[in-house]
Every structure is written in C-alpha cells, then in structure tokens.
Amino acid sequence: MEDDRSFLSRAIQIAGAGIAEGGGPFGAVIAMDGKILSEAVNRVVLNSDPTAHAEVVAIREAATLLGNHDLKDCTLYCSCEPCPMCLGAIYWAGITKVVYACDRNDAAAAGFSDRDIYNEINLEPSSRRIRFEKLDLPEGKEVFRKWDQHEKKIPY
Secondary structure (H helix, E strand, O other): HHHHHHHHHHHHHHHHHHHHHOOOOEEEEEEEEOOEEEOOOEOHHHHOOOOHHHHHHHHHHHHHHHHOOOOOOOOOEEEEOOOOHHHHHHHOOOOOEEEEEEOOOHHHHHOOOOOHHHHHOOHHHHOOOOOOOOOHHHHHHHHHHHHHOOOOOOOO
C-alpha cells in the first residue's frame, strides 16, 4: 500500500511537471516488483500525436524496456482515471492493476470530457456520430486465415 501511495504521488508530480513543459495535466508510472519501469506525461500537443496520452507512452516505454508486449506483472499508476483509449491499451498490455487519483468527472471539470466516447463505444458502428462503413473484401478475411494458420504466431 505504501508503494501504491508513493508511485501514485510520483504520477501526480510528473503530471504537474508536464504542464510546465507544455503538455496536458496527466502523468503515469508503471512499476514492477516495487521499482519504476517507466514514467510519462501527456505529450499529445508536444508530439502532435493524439494517442500520446501519458498511460500509452508509459506502456510503450515499459514494453520496450522489458522486450515484451505482456505487462501482466506491472501496475499502472496514473494521475487520472484512464480514458477509453488508454483503457483499451491497458487491457491489450495485460496490466492487471491500475491505481489512479482523479476520476473522469474531475477530468471533465477541467475540460477533458470523454463521456461521448464512452457513449459511442456501446453503439453499433452504423449508429455512431463518426461515419463507419464496412466493405466486405475477400482478402480481408484471408489475412485472418493466414494468421490462424501461421506456425510462429504469438497470441496476445
């Protein structure tokens, strides 16, 4: 529990430092076995990259450091509850514990509302406000058939 408080405090501290650098007010730390593997701040504006949320940047750095996409033994500490994109990345990375300080309502009060995204996720693609079109091309399913038969595939 003390590590949780310490690592979460570090995530909040670097979130504040990120603001001073011109980034958003979000920080993330990934730890394993009581040691920090990676830490990151929101770099969306700094990198001109809408996916450069602190959590995603920290996940990328930790996976690179470990040489593995599976972060099941890691804990993510973040200054705010992860958004839907980051939540997806957390699940894909296999992280099994997330500790955060503020929630989505705190983020919305600061101008970072992701309520529309949460609402859109449950809709059928044809009902979303962004236009989604599905074209059935035979070669699309062929790629999955090749993957299914690939002898050296690494499931994730």
